[in-house]
Amino acid sequence: MPTNPPPVLDLSYKGVEEAYELIKEKVKKTPVLTSESISKIADESGRTRLFFKCENFQKGGAFKIRGATHALERLSPQQLQAGVITHSSGNHAQALSIAAQAKGVPAYIIMPSNSARPKIEATKSYGGKIYFSDPSASAREALTASIQSQTGATLVPPYDHPAIILGQGTAFLELVSQAAEEDGVELDAVIAPVGGGGLLAGTALAAQGGGGSRVRVFAGEPADADDCYRGLASGERVPVSATTTVADGLRTPVGVTNFGVIQKHVDAVFTVSEEEILRAMRLIWERMKIVVEPSAAVPLAVVLSERWKAEGVKGNVGLILSGGNVDLDKAGELLMGKVPAV
Amino acid sequence: MPTNPPPVLDLSYKGVEEAYELIKEKVKKTPVLTSESISKIADESGRTRLFFKCENFQKGGAFKIRGATHALERLSPQQLQAGVITHSSGNHAQALSIAAQAKGVPAYIIMPSNSARPKIEATKSYGGKIYFSDPSASAREALTASIQSQTGATLVPPYDHPAIILGQGTAFLELVSQAAEEDGVELDAVIAPVGGGGLLAGTALAAQGGGGSRVRVFAGEPADADDCYRGLASGERVPVSATTTVADGLRTPVGVTNFGVIQKHVDAVFTVSEEEILRAMRLIWERMKIVVEPSAAVPLAVVLSERWKAEGVKGNVGLILSGGNVDLDKAGELLMGKVPAV
Incomplete structure (x- = not known):
């Protein structure tokens, strides 16, 4: 039985735009929320404003x-x-x-x-x-x-697939246009969590933009599952990640295609501890009154870390809240800063 | 020292409109969310659609x-x-x-x-x-x-004050216009929680509308703090409410001015058990991915109750999610259906 050859997908900004045309009527345009109080906690000088892309409200509860x-x-x-x-x-x-x-x-x-x-x-x-x-x-x-x-x-x-990577990048396309239309701002940077790297690679491609200026792209990764961080440092993908990090969406090692895109287009990966992840998650629940899963709190954990402050990134920073699928039977432990037994 | 006499405030629909003109630039226009899955749980026939006015996102976390x-x-x-x-x-x-x-x-x-x-x-x-x-x-x-x-x-x-009652009614004014503009629907009914009765009385006044048709107004009250329910039944306000209901925003007895408005304009009060309140709260967290306090879940607890189903109200029903100020140290217990020790 002859099958059609798979379409050749362009791993580029244009590829993300094309993906968006195909899916925009089929997925939810999730809201972008801001939080004055969390922005102030992140940067007392008031020169940083955080924009949260709420994929926890997406169909199925995730991007x-x-x-x-x-x-x-x-x-x-x-x-x-x-x-x-x-x-x-x-x-x-x-x-x-x-x-x-x-x-x-x-x-x-x-x-x-x-x-x-x-x-x-x-x-x-x-x-x-x-x-x-x-x-x-x-x-x-x-x-x-x-x-x-x-x-x-x-x-x-x-x-680990071009169609998946391009699809995940569409969240960032929306974030950029929502920040511009609703708040009249241009983003200076974006932070996505990295596990398998679909969301991060897609975001990095989407951030190449159509014009000249490019948004800086950063990743947040659990220190307990830092295969992407180590891979970028050594120049070679680390194919295994044995971890039980509380950020259960980020336990898988980064994919082959994903790693290539990330190497080329991501400015830096920041690792954060389990404690930092859970503290950031609680802060989002408490101040923004929304439910996010631990993986989704990793970008905020980055922004609140000393290493990020040392990096000196200021301005309008987009954070992708990747999902909200928490087992509520375990929410009590998570909110008290404990990693529940698997 | 002479003081100005207090302004005479009109306890009417027009009074709520005037209040809104004075405060609309100073408070947040909170979003109205829908949930297909919760609407379906509430009414399998698909003839009920729920509209949640998210005052948990309001400044200070409540209406x-x-x-x-x-x-x-x-x-x-x-x-x-x-x-x-x-x-x-x-x-x-x-x-x-x-x-x-x-x-x-x-x-x-x-x-x-x-x-x-x-x-x-x-x-x-x-x-x-x-x-x-x-x-x-x-x-x-x-x-x-x-x-x-x-x-x-x-x-x-x-x-228990006209200015407070009229101010609280503005949440419902917004809800009506948002349901019309964003979803193209007219509300058939609204449910507000009742404690002191500021929100409920304000909502009831706002629901008198400018034109002819009036939205039906219902209240949800914890069975463990049912002074409003009993007061309407006997025709006389019950001034004391000794209760430790988990819906801590609803522990106070209904106010004098409030009771007068409620007697005149509220169609019925439905009481719900502690268990029903916590089950509704968990459902909101789980399906809508937002944090609400137990008091805010009381209107949904009403919609999910047998007594409401027997009442036969269908159509577009607005629910006022009054706030999201939960002590997250106790969230684990609440989500497991337990009433934490005070």
């Missing part, structure tokens, strides 16, 4: 729907009909299920058999067809290959 | 700034200069401090000596001048009278 929707838009009608498949237990599984449901095609989700019940329930509620595998990587890959050959479904990986 | 700002706008220059005074440990103390600070005049706050530290700190941070009294009502009143005679400050009570 992931952007990449998943874009990946589906890039499939041929024939591919689409056979559905999509991924192995994930987290936000990507849910996002792919939502995006597939919107298209009326199946999403096959391979999940470790020890996945948390709320994640299983959420994925089911969005119509994902779940297959449980042993938690080992080899078992997972074998089951994925088997379902893929039975169904002809297209694999949509969570981050 | 109280509306009434306090309006009360200050109604003072003569001479009165204003001498400052304002109130006895409260909660959201009203903070709101009055913020409103007075914006005017550059002193706010004297009489607080029980056993007030929680976060409330004291918040009031101080907004420039309130705090005086601690014994927790008894007589000690509090004596100290208030003493400071008042020393300073000439005007007493601004938390709810």
